[in-house]
Amino acid sequence: MEGRIDRIKKQLHSASYKLTPQREATVAVLLEHEEDHLSAEDVYLLVKDKAPEIGLATVYRTLELLTELKIVDKINFGDGVSRFDLRQEGAAHFHHHLVCIECGAVDEIQEDLLEDVEAVVEKRWNFIIKDHRLTFHGICWRCHDKNDENNGE
Amino acid sequence: MEGRIDRIKKQLHSASYKLTPQREATVAVLLEHEEDHLSAEDVYLLVKDKAPEIGLATVYRTLELLTELKIVDKINFGDGVSRFDLRQEGAAHFHHHLVCIECGAVDEIQEDLLEDVEAVVEKRWNFIIKDHRLTFHGICWRCHDKNDENNGE
DNA sequence: TTGCCTGCAAAACCTTTGCAAGTGT
DNA sequence: ACACTTGCAAAGGTTTTGCAGGCAA
Numbered sequence: 001m002e003g004r005i006d007r008i009k010k011q012l013h014s015a016s017y018k019l020t021p022q023r024e025a026t027v028a029v030l031l032e033h034e035e036d037h038l039s040a041e042d043v044y045l046l047v048k049d050k051a052p053e054i055g056l057a058t059v060y061r062t063l064e065l066l067t068e069l070k071i072v073d074k075i076n077f078g079d080g081v082s083r084f085d086l087r088q089e090g091a092a093h094f095h096h097h098l099v100c101i102e103c104g105a106v107d108e109i110q111e112d113l114l115e116d117v118e119a120v121v122e123k124r125w126n127f128i129i130k131d132h133r134l135t136f137h138g139i140c141w142r143c144h145d146k147n148d149e150n151n152g153e
Numbered sequence: 154m155e156g157r158i159d160r161i162k163k164q165l166h167s168a169s170y171k172l173t174p175q176r177e178a179t180v181a182v183l184l185e186h187e188e189d190h191l192s193a194e195d196v197y198l199l200v201k202d203k204a205p206e207i208g209l210a211t212v213y214r215t216l217e218l219l220t221e222l223k224i225v226d227k228i229n230f231g232d233g234v235s236r237f238d239l240r241q242e243g244a245a246h247f248h249h250h251l252v253c254i255e256c257g258a259v260d261e262i263q264e265d266l267l268e269d270v271e272a273v274v275e276k277r278w279n280f281i282i283k284d285h286r287l288t289f290h291g292i293c294w295r296c297h298d299k300n301d302e303n304n305g306e
Numbered sequence: 307t308t309g310c311c312t313g314c315a316a317a318a319c320c321t322t323t324g325c326a327a328g329t330g331t
Numbered sequence: 332a333c334a335c336t337t338g339c340a341a342a343g344g345t346t347t348t349g350c351a352g353g354c355a356a
Contacts, residue, residue, distance in 0.1 A: 126294035
């Protein structure tokens, strides 16, 4: 039932890369934090628990490799760092994000929602869409609820 | 008829900032390159033509200020630099981008296109949308046409 | 004068790279 | 051996910050 990491291993092998202990530890961290949007530094610190001797450069190289193989997506929310997100297996498209401008939380939307918009863009702008990035900035339900409570006093 | 820069001046003043010659030159560059997506360095080099004594730090500080006042939007296409885009006056939402993965060109979509999607997101995720970022990655019409030509030989 | 603004240089940051050593086949 | 991978340290590139001087009200 350890399928996910085995499949990633195969993806690496079929591209002539090895799943070294360092790479495995990095992938494990990403799997354990699928909900989060870790920066390279975040991943590095977490990987150090499993493989204390690992270097930051190796983490960067591994994340770059995984990005190349489309196992993870590199994203950027405008703070100075890149963040890395494991792709959903079999997902045709990159998922979307809800960034809360009050508490900073980042939630994910797995649904596509963009089929209609993409159809319009492809036709009207004559643009062949390969991927997309969609992020909404606003107030999340948690802050929303919190504000309601405070107003109710 | 010099309305645009005058209005920006007022926006600065009403937030207790001055429109200094350096800031004016920076805004002028942004106005002249509304179609482009200039990096801070790009802006710096262009501003130097108008105000050769300006420092890079001032350009950064001005762009930061303009971002704060929502006169420009800071965007990031995943190459290591931030880019700055003048907001459309009166635009309720940030415009979208088409990034060509072949030639690197960035085209803009001014239409909203997202009304329906936003309605779904607000209702289903209980998220109050304040702004959005939407970027499509793919093949632009220019590269598309170019490829057709080459295949026709 | 006072407070904002500027230019310069230094610093801070994130990320990439060079290289010698290590690894598995 | 051989090719790939690693850790470390150094370098690279972008952005921010400290500070003394300048400017306008």
